[in-house]
Amino acid sequence: MQLNFYKVIPTIPRPLLHLLPLALLMLILFSLPAYPFQNKLLLTSDTIYPAPCYLTFFKEEKEILTIAEVMKIPTENFKPIPDCSPNFGIDEKGYWFRLEIRNENPEIKEWWAEIDLNTLDKINFFLVDSSGHSIEKFAGNLFPVTMKDTRHRNPLFRMKLEHGKEYTLFIRAASTTFVGFPLMILPLSRLHEKDLTYQMFFGIFYGIIFIMIIYNLILYFYIKDRSFIYYVLYMVGMTVNFLCINGYFTLLPIPFSEYFNYHVFNLDVCFITFSACLFTKAFLNTRLNSPIAHKILNVLQFLCLFLMVCEFIFPKQYLVPITNLVTLLTIFIATGISIHIWKKGYTPAGYYLLAFSTLFIAVIAIILTNFGLMPLNWLTLNGMQIASALESVLLSFALGYRINVLKKSKEDFQEKLITQLQVNEKIKDEVNRNLENMVQQRTSALEATNKILSDQKRIIQQKNTDITDSINYAHHIQKAILPETDVLEKYFAESFIYYQPKAIVSGDFYWFSQLNVNGQNRFIISVGDCTGHGVPGALMSMIGNTLLNEIIVTNKVVNPSQILMELNNSIKKILKQEITFTSAKDGMDISVCSFSMDRASLKTTFMSLSGEGRERNKEQFLEMPDNLIRLEFAGAYHPLLHFRNGQATILLPDRTAIGGFTSENYSFKNQELDINKGDTIYLFSDGYGDQFGFDKNHSTKKPKKFTKKRFRNLLTTIHSYPLKEQKEILMQTFDEWKQEEEQLDDVLVIGLRV
Numbered sequence: 001m002q003l004n005f006y007k008v009i010p011t012i013p014r015p016l017l018h019l020l021p022l023a024l025l026m027l028i029l030f031s032l033p034a035y036p037f038q039n040k041l042l043l044t045s046d047t048i049y050p051a052p053c054y055l056t057f058f059k060e061e062k063e064i065l066t067i068a069e070v071m072k073i074p075t076e077n078f079k080p081i082p083d084c085s086p087n088f089g090i091d092e093k094g095y096w097f098r099l100e101i102r103n104e105n106p107e108i109k110e111w112w113a114e115i116d117l118n119t120l121d122k123i124n125f126f127l128v129d130s131s132g133h134s135i136e137k138f139a140g141n142l143f144p145v146t147m148k149d150t151r152h153r154n155p156l157f158r159m160k161l162e163h164g165k166e167y168t169l170f171i172r173a174a175s176t177t178f179v180g181f182p183l184m185i186l187p188l189s190r191l192h193e194k195d196l197t198y199q200m201f202f203g204i205f206y207g208i209i210f211i212m213i214i215y216n217l218i219l220y221f222y223i224k225d226r227s228f229i230y231y232v233l234y235m236v237g238m239t240v241n242f243l244c245i246n247g248y249f250t251l252l253p254i255p256f257s258e259y260f261n262y263h264v265f266n267l268d269v270c271f272i273t274f275s276a277c278l279f280t281k282a283f284l285n286t287r288l289n290s291p292i293a294h295k296i297l298n299v300l301q302f303l304c305l306f307l308m309v310c311e312f313i314f315p316k317q318y319l320v321p322i323t324n325l326v327t328l329l330t331i332f333i334a335t336g337i338s339i340h341i342w343k344k345g346y347t348p349a350g351y352y353l354l355a356f357s358t359l360f361i362a363v364i365a366i367i368l369t370n371f372g373l374m375p376l377n378w379l380t381l382n383g384m385q386i387a388s389a390l391e392s393v394l395l396s397f398a399l400g401y402r403i404n405v406l407k408k409s410k411e412d413f414q415e416k417l418i419t420q421l422q423v424n425e426k427i428k429d430e431v432n433r434n435l436e437n438m439v440q441q442r443t444s445a446l447e448a449t450n451k452i453l454s455d456q457k458r459i460i461q462q463k464n465t466d467i468t469d470s471i472n473y474a475h476h477i478q479k480a481i482l483p484e485t486d487v488l489e490k491y492f493a494e495s496f497i498y499y500q501p502k503a504i505v506s507g508d509f510y511w512f513s514q515l516n517v518n519g520q521n522r523f524i525i526s527v528g529d530c531t532g533h534g535v536p537g538a539l540m541s542m543i544g545n546t547l548l549n550e551i552i553v554t555n556k557v558v559n560p561s562q563i564l565m566e567l568n569n570s571i572k573k574i575l576k577q578e579i580t581f582t583s584a585k586d587g588m589d590i591s592v593c594s595f596s597m598d599r600a601s602l603k604t605t606f607m608s609l610s611g612e613g614r615e616r617n618k619e620q621f622l623e624m625p626d627n628l629i630r631l632e633f634a635g636a637y638h639p640l641l642h643f644r645n646g647q648a649t650i651l652l653p654d655r656t657a658i659g660g661f662t663s664e665n666y667s668f669k670n671q672e673l674d675i676n677k678g679d680t681i682y683l684f685s686d687g688y689g690d691q692f693g694f695d696k697n698h699s700t701k702k703p704k705k706f707t708k709k710r711f712r713n714l715l716t717t718i719h720s721y722p723l724k725e726q727k728e729i730l731m732q733t734f735d736e737w738k739q740e741e742e743q744l745d746d747v748l749v750i751g752l753r754v
Helices: 016-032 067-071 189-222 227-245 259-283 292-310 316-343 348-370 378-481 484-490 533-552 560-574 598-608 612-620 706-717 721-738
Strands: 040-043 057-058 087-090 095-103 110-115 122-129 133-138 156-160 166-174 179-180 183-187 494-500 506-517 518-529 588-597 629-636 640-644 647-652 669-676 680-684 747-753
Touching: 067 122, 067 166, 095 183, 110 166, 110 189, 122 156, 133 156, 183 189, 189 227, 189 378, 227 259, 259 292, 259 316, 259 348, 292 316, 316 348, 348 378, 378 533, 484 494, 484 506, 494 506, 494 721, 506 533, 506 747, 518 533, 518 560, 518 680, 518 747, 533 588, 560 588, 560 629, 588 680, 629 640, 640 706, 640 747, 647 669, 706 721, 721 747
Parallel strands: 040 095
Antiparallel strands: 057 095, 087 179, 095 166, 110 156, 110 183, 122 133, 122 166, 494 747, 506 518, 518 588, 588 629, 629 669, 640 647, 640 680, 680 747
16 A cells, blocks of 8 residues: 555645755755864954864874873874864774964953863863963863863863963863864853853753653643653653753762763663664554564664663773664664554654654764764754754654544544444344244253253152162161170270271271180281272171171181181182182281280190290290280281380281282281280271371371371370370371361271270
8 A cells, every 4th residue: 555645744845845854964964164274273353263174183092191292292293184074983092182373362361262062081171382381171071070170061271362472272182982072262252152042042942842741741641642651751861862962961060970971971872762662662553563673673672771781881982882883773773664664554654754854864963973974063063952853843743643543543443333333233133033032942942851850850869869778778787797896895994996987888897706715715806998988898898797707706716817818718719709800909908816815825825835845935934924915916908006115016917918819828927916914006997097188287288198107106196095085186186187188098996905
């Protein structure tokens, strides 16, 4: 789509659009000095004398020279300034300037030497009379105000010149930016007139800038468009830049104002470029109109921030040319982006291009001047202020035009939106009518479906009730099969059984019985943990309970290892595990403990020994106390924990289960232990230690296992307590650990105290 630039900006005459961007450049290029070089400046009248055409210069190559060394340099070594343009570009070397002068005006004896440039760092001024006597004065950004001859925005030196006498001026100038030397000699009256003219010019300029800043601030708070605040930042940066160039920062009544003026200039150039990138992105809406350009401007912003940081790290003479190049690059890129977006049909880009074109030309001229590629004159020194004032006015109109464009776009969008809403309303009415018909049809179908679902729900609820009732009845059966706990009180001083199934029925079970076999009074107790829990585990527990009755009560098997071997063979036979592996994992973990409850039974054991063994153990048997009980133990994955006088003993089980992959006629290890009165014994399944939960402090976000180690430590801590109190502690600890977590397995713990 081709756009007509003049239709975009209809309020500006077409010839002006051609001439406005080029006018400043033409004035700069053709305002070259046309004065021939002369050897001596004669002060004859009350006027301003531009001195560049009378100056000769000498460049320091290696070390800084003194005035005495410079005065010894032959006159022919001082060269005239080319084209009377005292611009030497960016050069950190020092330059010596020589000017021969004679006062031919008898009425004026006080003359002033002014350098109309405020970017020089150090200026040493020497006035040498015909006798060789010299007077030294100082100026420049790095000299404090107290060392300067006169408090003025420009380097200014007062000279008392006698009528008819000849003098020689030696001036050394050095700078880390660019070295320019627009020297002029003038009387006090002309100095006042010149300052008055400049103050009027600067007053108008800074007034325009101030009004534009306030105007755009008001627009920002009213419209809330970020482009206005970015433009305000840009204008503030430009204002600071001009205050540096015009030397007003050196006049501030603050400590180290000369240091501030020295460093703030290059820093402010980076800030101006940074804020110009921000404004360009917001004004041209590059994120939407040109994403690639948006990214390029982001890179330039980052580069500007990096240079601002480097200002406090690296020497200034290296940063000044880089900063100028980055600014020049930003100008060309921003111009190209505005042209590209304008051609795409975004009309505010035309105003942006017009407003910035004059400023861009002035900036280019300043940068070329800094590199010594353009002459140093009034227009190159002040063209930036003129272009900036013009640019601020044009850009404020551009922002206003952008507001109108956005407002019109908003109105067009609202109109389209209203039209679309009306169409949508008609579509909605038609859809609603169709939906009503569909709803009526589907309502009938849903009512029929709901009736079917209701009947099915009722059937499922009834079946669920029947199943639950069956399981509850199974619970009563399982509870009836388990032995009465009162039996334990007849044989042990204290006891407890902590039994907490995961479901209604349990896969954990306990079995105990007292019987007399061959005159031996035995009490056998067992804790079993069948495969699974709930109904499958309960079925296995009933099988285990039945088999233990058969093996121990009926068949009178009282040796724990023999009991486990018989139980293993019976389980494998009942579940047909010797034939098929379909049920290979079904079985149980179990511990069996047999107590010899009187000394007579121990005597029977003693008498069964051989002659040599009986003789060896005779003395030990006779020394046995009457209350001594012999304990025999065998286990399949379930250990026994024994405490006596605070010392713990663990009888470890065989690491194999009953049934499953355990071979037929597997021989379990039988272990014996003497039990004294007051000893405490614990049998338990693995449900307590395997429970997941949290400690009291909730130190972890994820639940963790209670662990067998923590369970054994808990028993070690409480083993001396009364057993009823131990049961309460175990129950409370389990509930506090589990909290809201689901119980993972059946829990069974039996404690006995002899």
